[in-house]
Amino acid sequence: MVLPAFLIFIGVIFVPIVWTFVYSLFSGMPGLNFTYTGFSNYIDMWSNKQTLDAIKMNWKYIAFVTPGQVGLGLLVSLMMYFSVKKYKTLARTIVFIPTILPTVAVAQMFAKMYEMVPNYGLINAILDAVGLEKWVQPFLGQSNTAFGALVVMDIWTAIGFYTVIIYGALVDIPSELLEAARIDGASGIKLFTKIVLPMIKTIMITCMVFSFTGTIKLYESATALTKGGPGNATTSMTMNMYQNAFLFDQYGYASAVAILILVQCLLVTFVINRLGKEKY
Amino acid sequence: MGKEKKAKNIFSIVGKIFIVLFLIVEIYPVFWILMSSLKPTQEFNLTPSYALPVKPYFQNYAKAWIQGKMNIYFGNSAIVTIVSLFFIVLLGTTSAFALTKMRWNLRDKVMKIFLSGIMIPTAVVLIPLYSMYHGLGLLNTRLSLILTYIAFGLPLTIFLLRGYLVSLPDDMIEAAVIDGASIYQIFTRIMFPLMKTGIVTVGVIQFYFRWNDLIFSMTFISDTKMKTVQTGLLYFSDMYGNRDWGAIFACIAISVLPTLIIYIFMNKMVIEGMTSGAIKG
Numbered sequence: 108m109v110l111p112a113f114l115i116f117i118g119v120i121f122v123p124i125v126w127t128f129v130y131s132l133f134s135g136m137p138g139l140n141f142t143y144t145g146f147s148n149y150i151d152m153w154s155n156k157q158t159l160d161a162i163k164m165n166w167k168y169i170a171f172v173t174p175g176q177v178g179l180g181l182l183v184s185l186m187m188y189f190s191v192k193k194y195k196t197l198a199r200t201i202v203f204i205p206t207i208l209p210t211v212a213v214a215q216m217f218a219k220m221y222e223m224v225p226n227y228g229l230i231n232a233i234l235d236a237v238g239l240e241k242w243v244q245p246f247l248g249q250s251n252t253a254f255g256a257l258v259v260m261d262i263w264t265a266i267g268f269y270t271v272i273i274y275g276a277l278v279d280i281p282s283e284l285l286e287a288a289r290i291d292g293a294s295g296i297k298l299f300t301k302i303v304l305p306m307i308k309t310i311m312i313t314c315m316v317f318s319f320t321g322t323i324k325l326y327e328s329a330t331a332l333t334k335g336g337p338g339n340a341t342t343s344m345t346m347n348m349y350q351n352a353f354l355f356d357q358y359g360y361a362s363a364v365a366i367l368i369l370v371q372c373l374l375v376t377f378v379i380n381r382l383g384k385e386k387y
Numbered sequence: 388m389g390k391e392k393k394a395k396n397i398f399s400i401v402g403k404i405f406i407v408l409f410l411i412v413e414i415y416p417v418f419w420i421l422m423s424s425l426k427p428t429q430e431f432n433l434t435p436s437y438a439l440p441v442k443p444y445f446q447n448y449a450k451a452w453i454q455g456k457m458n459i460y461f462g463n464s465a466i467v468t469i470v471s472l473f474f475i476v477l478l479g480t481t482s483a484f485a486l487t488k489m490r491w492n493l494r495d496k497v498m499k500i501f502l503s504g505i506m507i508p509t510a511v512v513l514i515p516l517y518s519m520y521h522g523l524g525l526l527n528t529r530l531s532l533i534l535t536y537i538a539f540g541l542p543l544t545i546f547l548l549r550g551y552l553v554s555l556p557d558d559m560i561e562a563a564v565i566d567g568a569s570i571y572q573i574f575t576r577i578m579f580p581l582m583k584t585g586i587v588t589v590g591v592i593q594f595y596f597r598w599n600d601l602i603f604s605m606t607f608i609s610d611t612k613m614k615t616v617q618t619g620l621l622y623f624s625d626m627y628g629n630r631d632w633g634a635i636f637a638c639i640a641i642s643v644l645p646t647l648i649i650y651i652f653m654n655k656m657v658i659e660g661m662t663s664g665a666i667k668g
Contacts, residue, residue, distance in 0.1 A: 109485045112478035112541055113497060119538030120504050123515035130514060137518065183409055190402025200654050201410050204417060207650050207657060209599040211617040212642045215624055215635065216420050225432075226632065229419055232435040267413060272662050324508045327601040331621055345510045345602075352514050353606070362514055369511045376506070 124369070130362035137358060148363035158364060160339050161347035168258065168325060168343065173318040175262040180269025180314065185299075187270070188277045199274065202267040210264075214331030217260045221246035250340035253333050257341050261328055265321070269314050276310040277303070312383035316376050323372050344368050420643065424448070424636035431632045447637035455627075455634060457641050459612060460619030467529050467615060468597045471536035475593050476586055478537065479544035484578055486545065487552040488560060489570075498549075504542035509602055517606055527610040535603050540593045547592075547663060551585035552578070588660040591653060595646060595661065616642045 130137075134144045152158050183202070191198055205213070222228030223245040227235060231243045246252045280303065288302045304311075325343035329335060335342035335350075342350075345368060352361035423436065425443040434441075451457045485491075486498050516535060517526075525531040555578070563573050579586075604615045614622065620642050624635055650657050 109482045109497065112482040112545075113501075115478070115534060115538050116501060116504060116541050119516065119535055120507055120512055121500070123512035123519070124507065126515035126518075127511050183406070186402040186405050186409075190399040191406055198406060198410060199658070201414055203654070203658050203661075204647075204650065205413055206661060207595060207646050208417070209617055209642055209646060211599075211601055211620050212639045215620060215639050216416055218624070219423075219436075219632070219636070220416065220419075225630075227436060229416070229436050232437055236435060236437075263413070268661070271658055275662070320506070320508070324510065326510070330605075331601065345508075348510050349513070349606075352517075358514055358518075365510045365514065368508055372508050373506065 127362045127365050130358055131366050133359040134357075135359055136356045141359070144359070148360050149367075151360065152363060152367065155360075157339060157342070157350075158344075158347050161342050161344050164254070164339070164341065165323065165325060165343045168254075169319065169322045171258045172261050172322045173315065175258065176265040176318045177269050177311065177314045179262065179266045181273050181311070183266060183270045184274040184277055185303075187274055199271055202270050204267065205264045206268040208264070210327040211331045213260065213264055214328050217256070218247065218332055221256050223248075247333055248337060250337050253337060253340050257329055257332055260332060261322070261325075264328075265318070269318070272314060273307060273310060276307040280306045308383065312379060316379050319375055319379065320372060323368065323375070417643070417647075420636055420639050424633070424640040426633055426636075428631050428633040444633065447633040448641070450631075450634045451623075451637035451641055455623045455638050456611065456614075456619060457616070457623075457638055460614050460616045461641065463529065463613060464598060464616040467532045467536065468594060470529075471533045471540065471597055472590060472593055474533070474537045475540035475544055476590055479541055479548060479589065480579065480582060480586060481574065482541070483545045483548035483552055484574055487549050488557070488578070498545075501542050501545050504539075505546065509539075513602070513606055520607055526607055527613050529613065531607040532600075532604055532615070535607075536597045536600070540597065544589045544593065547589055548582065548585050550663075551582055555581055588656060588663065591649070591657050592660040592663075594649065595657070598646060 131148055132143060132145055133141050134148065135141050187195065187198055187202075218228075220229040221231075223231050223243065227243065230246070234240070234242045244252065246256045284302060284306075285298070288298055324345055326345040326349070329341045329343055329346060333341045335346050344364060348361045348364040348368065351357045351364060419437070422439055423431075424447055425445070426440040427444045427446070430441065430444075482501075486494060486501075520526050520531045525534075559577055560573055563577055568576070599617065600615070601617045601621070604618045605621075608614055608618060611619075611622075620638050623638050627634060
């Protein structure tokens with residue numbers, strides 16, 4: 108039974124990776140004007156404004172979203188650990204809900220929350236009600252606010268996921284350890300940096316890797332919220348690859364972008380894991 | 388001592404307030420969707436969007452279901468998800484069994500190859516898969532999605548099930564072998580029942596991943612009759628999203644409901660499943 112599983116896996120995942128790499132050495136469209144051009148796609152990338160913009164946007168997005176997801180997850184889990192006693196399970200169950208919602212549905216929901224025309228969406232309606240009419244604006248229609256809107260949405264969706272994971276690690280810290288530290292006079296920030304943080308270090312690194320591999324692949328949420336717009340303000344690397352492949356019919360070039368995504372993904376995961384092992 | 392206790396109390400109260408506010412921020416939008424899906428479209432012009440519906444208006448659901456073609460999309464999603472789930476579990480359990488409990492030549496190499504699949508971003512396989520399915524005439528078929536979902540579901544499934552299997556003692560298998568049981572009997576009579584919890588967990592994670600997929604169904608399916616809930620929702624909102632708010636909210640609610648219902652009944656399982664991939668990965 109391993110054989111059919113292995114064949115499907117190899118056929119659908121491994122063969123295509125090699126295939127993508129081979130495509131990336133060609134230019135144009137298979138069957139039409141496909142010519143071998145060596146590594147020129149990889150060189151062209153650095154003068155292609157759209158791809159460069161997508162790389163920049165994607166990294167800016169990672170810089171906000173990964174610390175946002177993991178950092179807020181840590182904050183909420185600490186709050187839950189130290190101040191919620193009775194309704195722990197209930198809090199955990201509620202916090203996790205956004206994680207299970209389909210990305211497209213969440214994006215459509217946020218699109219309606221950010222809406223201004225024809226009706227005020229949730230956010231504009233609230234701003235209007237509390238007397239902040241001057242802040243009412245088409246959040247998804249302006250490049251600076253559209254980026255922020257996307258970041259807020261993707262942090263909102265994932266906080267609960269990281270809260271639950273980090274909370275699980277906090278619960279596993281032996282309580283004698285915390286007690287002993289308290290008796291020695293450690294409290295507040297010192298207790299956190301000297302005792303708690305080292306104990307949850309491994310799980311924090313796992314969370315960073317997880318968040319990173321999710322954010323570098325950014326596609327579904329941005330596609331469903333803004334379609335990459337306005338202009339290219341929220342176009343990620345994967346979306347740039349998609350456009351080149353399925354809109355401009357540049358399979359060769361798009362494959363090179365895909366390989367670039369894979370390389371970045373593997374490289375940064377490796378670096379985060381490495382850093383985690385060296386410190387402390 | 389008294390002062391410290393007071394500080395601790397204040398911290399605890401601030402923490403509680405923070406958590407309550409945070410929970411409201413996390414859950415209110417979902418409530419807002421459900422409420423808005425019960426408002427007739429004109430009502431959005433008359434009352435602010437946070438207002439509750441004057442009178443529940445279920446017509447939106449009928450519109451989303453029939454005119455919005457949610458009935459078709461929902462059916463497609465259900466078929467594709469259930470069929471791939473079946474094969475992921477079937478192939479995943481048997482492979483995990485063979486890869487942990489049986490001894491053969493290339494075992495460790497095969498395992499490594501499977502596990503490396505967890506890391507692969509979808510972008511890297513999209514173009515060749517499109518060409519491949521195009522060449523095989525599989526575009527706009529459910530089979531294209533099912534095959535892709537199985538392949539992407541297997542690595543994590545095998546990885547998690549291996550975790551369950553490793554902890555099961557070998558003596559039981561040895562005893563069964565001595566009693567003359569065949570390998571298939573061992574698998575179906577002994578291992579499969581013991582793996583039950585693991586299988587349910589894995590099934591739940593894969594349900595969420597496959598039901599929520601957008602990128603593959605968007606790429607391989609252009610025919611309206613074959614679209615899944617996620618692509619259908621996007622398509623519907625492009626066509627009518629701005630004009631018919633009541634119906635779009637009903638569409639969103641329909642796409643959210645299955646995941647929400649499963650979560651309500653099995654939230655422990657879901658949380659454990661979704662996070663186990665992260666912790667062990």
